[in-house]
Amino acid sequence: MKKILIIGAGRSSSSLIKYLGNHSNQENWQITVTDRDLDLAKERVEGLDNCEAQSFDALDPTKREEAIKQHDLIVSMLPARFHIEVVRDCIRLKKDIITPSYVTDEINALDTEAKKAGIIILNEMGLDPGIDHMSAMKILDHIKSQGGKMVSFKSFTGGLIAPESDNNPWNYKFTWNPRNVVLAGQGGAAEYIRKGQYKYIAYHNLFNRTEVIPIEGYSDFEGYANRDSLKYRSVYGLEGIDTIYRGTLRKKGYSIAWNCFVQLGMTDDTYDMQNVSTMTNRDFINSFLTYDLNKTVEDKLCEQLSIEKGGEVYKKLEWLGIFEKNLIGLQKATPAQALQKILEGKLSLDDGDKDMIVMWHQFLYELDGKSHQLESHMVAIGEDETYTGMAKTVGLPIAIAIKHLLQGKLTLKGVHLPTKKEIYEPVLSELEALGIRFIEKEIS
């Protein structure tokens, strides 16, 4: 019998745990699901075979070591900054470990130690990072094996609302942490390279420098640039490529409206506003507009942002209730926190709503003197509010990797990402069987 420890039973752990429970009899697994919140852990294992819920303080070194010791494979679903301690324990106690988070320099530096301990530290094993790497590398390796030369790679991913639940003017709902949505794109300029020219987009220009991404069978999407496109050159072995661009997908029309908040400074999270407890939605928006007693807040907004009163963008803003005179309802807030509070009243999921994950890659390459264009996309719709598209696409790659590790089919040691064939091939193949399928298309 193999024993698996899942640390963290948050929203992204549901599909992972369900898969493990469903395969536990056949595979002879015993699964321990731990969380600070015992009720949450219990909820996750309810009705599943061979799964036990435990309350667990992952920050207590003694308790953590004790728990890790009793298992054969560890999955850390903790917030990324906590992985390092778990990883160090796993090296000392010689246990394989998987996380869905970006590998850090600190973890990368443990490669030799991990090899010496005979374990794998498998990172970036979720959706983005995770499925993005696997689905891109499968095609990149194929192009390379044919002797092709990559000239351009673009890749966009979005966590969105499914068409059947898409019923507001933003065509968007909070399907994950609203705070991250409000702060999206902050923290530095987006850097990428296009036809050999390095390009930099300041945060305040990010949402008006979007690209349209058409995906068959769906209304159009648009994408804004992620900060970190350049680093994927080395991750994907694309050094010297002319164009590389990664971004985030939204439904068309979202970004131009979101840009209004960015332009006015309403997504700033660096200072507390004054008099928040008595501030209404209308006061909030007005505090970013010029003073003019002779003009309404609505007119000042339209004038300052050059938007048409009553137009599409205006309607989106108005629908959120930003002009209304009700209290924000916070005692203390940065602009970003106040904005989030207003948005949560409108953009939160309703009962029964389903989410949707969309990923899209575009490959331009040269082969036998000819230019080729290949596009690949995946759409994953959630089953319900628990087994969401996000939970499936984050959790199932981890679950499949666990199976292959425990079956002894995956024998890599050291620090890894799923950019290697021996990892991505079996995982993508089983994901496809589970309905997470990429559709490839040659564009002529």
Place this chain on the structure above:
Amino acid sequence: MKKILIIGAGRSSSSLIKYLGNHSNQENWQITVTDRDLDLAKERVEGLDNCEAQSFDALDPTKREEAIKQHDLIVSMLPARFHIEVVRDCIRLKKDIITPSYVTDEINALDTEAKKAGIIILNEMGLDPGIDHMSAMKILDHIKSQGGKMVSFKSFTGGLIAPESDNNPWNYKFTWNPRNVVLAGQGGAAEYIRKGQYKYIAYHNLFNRTEVIPIEGYSDFEGYANRDSLKYRSVYGLEGIDTIYRGTLRKKGYSIAWNCFVQLGMTDDTYDMQNVSTMTNRDFINSFLTYDLNKTVEDKLCEQLSIEKGGEVYKKLEWLGIFEKNLIGLQKATPAQALQKILEGKLSLDDGDKDMIVMWHQFLYELDGKSHQLESHMVAIGEDETYTGMAKTVGLPIAIAIKHLLQGKLTLKGVHLPTKKEIYEPVLSELEALGIRFIEKEIS
């Protein structure tokens, strides 16, 4: 004989040291001028009576204590972050100390200790902060003493180029640290209050939310908001005031052109650009513009910033050489550093150029049921490249305060700013005699 120690012989120390030397025989002073750079210290004291230059490492606690011990009054002209150690020594050794820098919480917390030691820690004794406080408080105290009620206070200061040296399309030259000019306004939203409404201006909107400030005898100025207007309510005893707004002055037309750099993200100092060593001015600007093979860099710039090709703003940008194909000439640079390098080639002072300090206050108040408007302004032009307007306005208030302290006329103990009558009255009165004069005007 009284002994004065000046720590730091940088550009802002020149007028201070000259005043001290010129008054040293009459006042029976001995002045020691210290700097890491002995040559600089020597240059400052050249030809002055009773002044000695020393090389000095202000960060060496033993040497610092030794030097402070041998003097009666200390002036720290070091970068602001180094004051605290000097202040601690002064408390221990019971020596009065003056700095031109903003008082910190750390220094404020030493008030009781300073009183116990029987010394004054006199901060913000330069131009801005310094003369701004003094000239404002003189009028504010007068309005208060008449029974008036302040409703609005605006204050703007600028370090500019004198009209006789103003010969470029920007009407601006670097009369002080160019890095600070490039980064001006960054680090958080500007906060102020207008007619009871709190207002916040994001950095990327700062340079298009300017006010025109007309000053008699000069062409028009414009001002953009400083970050910290609100804190002056408590500093000036203006709690409850409806409008308070502090800003920075430029010649009219500067901000709309500078805004181009801000809009494109060219003042960002948070990341290193790629391939800087081979980057031309033209590459630099192009890296912030969209990719479009069919358009020139000039056309893309005009399109993206909505500026007219050949218009005033365009001419300013073109004059700087940003479209030229010469190498920037740096090996490594953030956008802000690259921009600074380009600007230094054009906006640096020429031999014989004079600088100009402009300060302007506006007071709206109610007295005997009537509304009043009072404006007050000061213009200080540099004598030459050493005794600049900046050096005079920073150094002379300190020098005058030294005289009053050593003559025993200023007996305050503890941590102080020059907002108190016993400080600002004698200082302003002597500044006026030295040609740094405020002109007041009632507006009907």
